[in-house]
Amino acid sequence: MAKSGHRKPTSFDVARLAGVSRSAVSRAFTPGGTIAPTTREKVTKAASELGYRVNSLARGLQQDHSGIVGLVASRLDTPLRSRQVRLLSEALTREGLKPMLITAERADNVDSLIESLLGYSIAGMIFTSDSPTRALIEECGRLGLPVVLVNRAGMSNWGDRVVADNEEAGRLAARILIESGATHLGCLVPRSGTFSVSGRATAFLEAAERQGLRAKIFYSADQSYGDARAEINALGSAVIGRLDGLFCATDLMALGALDALRLDLGLTVPDRMQVLGFDDIEQASWGSYDLSTIRQDIETQTETVVRLLIERIADSGLANRVERQPLEIVLRGTTRHD
16 A cells, blocks of 8 residues: 555554454554564564554654653764763663654754644653753643753753762862872863863862862863863963863863873873863773773663653652762773872
């Protein structure tokens, strides 16, 4: 039927070809539906032959939701975010949900994109970007739409949150550098800092000050490799040369700083300058960088985010929850240690 071009095959066509009831077809395509394996095999074979696809949006009109989960993300060109989005998409798919990606590079059009998505009986939203406004999240709350916020401030009265312990990250960074002998500290952050980046930078400065050290803070245009390298070069040896320990708010920035220090300014790492990052992206372990860092476990984060979303879908009356992700120190060749 599909090949004839006359009309799209329906579930009734699948049922007729498979020799089963219409309800059996529905159960075959419903996650967790009770159906005998032989019957499911008949249905899927017939559906494949006819070119039948489940209309998720139409199903959403009959059920509580369509199974679509809006996944809002920005900076997809960065290693951490691209991996985060991939893991979340795979985890949602395994749970029978359908991720729909909304890129949030331009804050002025994110809200309108999400508002249009709300008309499709979606199952929930996952925000990994700071772009959507508080008003939009509150609107999700008014609609009872499950929301999980990843590494975002508690800016709303709605939504569960999964966050890395940014205060602990800053304290760990200061401790690592100080215990390895650094006494003149610097912190490199992007000028437009996010909730996470700003939180750990502030905690780093405060932890250093408690040890009697006044760390200097430096701002790159953004949190990219190129911007970090450019900022270190702009500061030059006259400024950077006074330091012996540098904490970078992300690994990607640390990689740019390392290349500037070693290749452009001719400083040795870690003898002359120790460098510490945050995230533990894949590139941090590459031999040419061998970056010491503080790791946030993206796999565990993904499991927590999807679990909270599914629990919220099942019970919208749950109290708002905040789950903090543990951190792990990963010492490599850019810091001095035993």
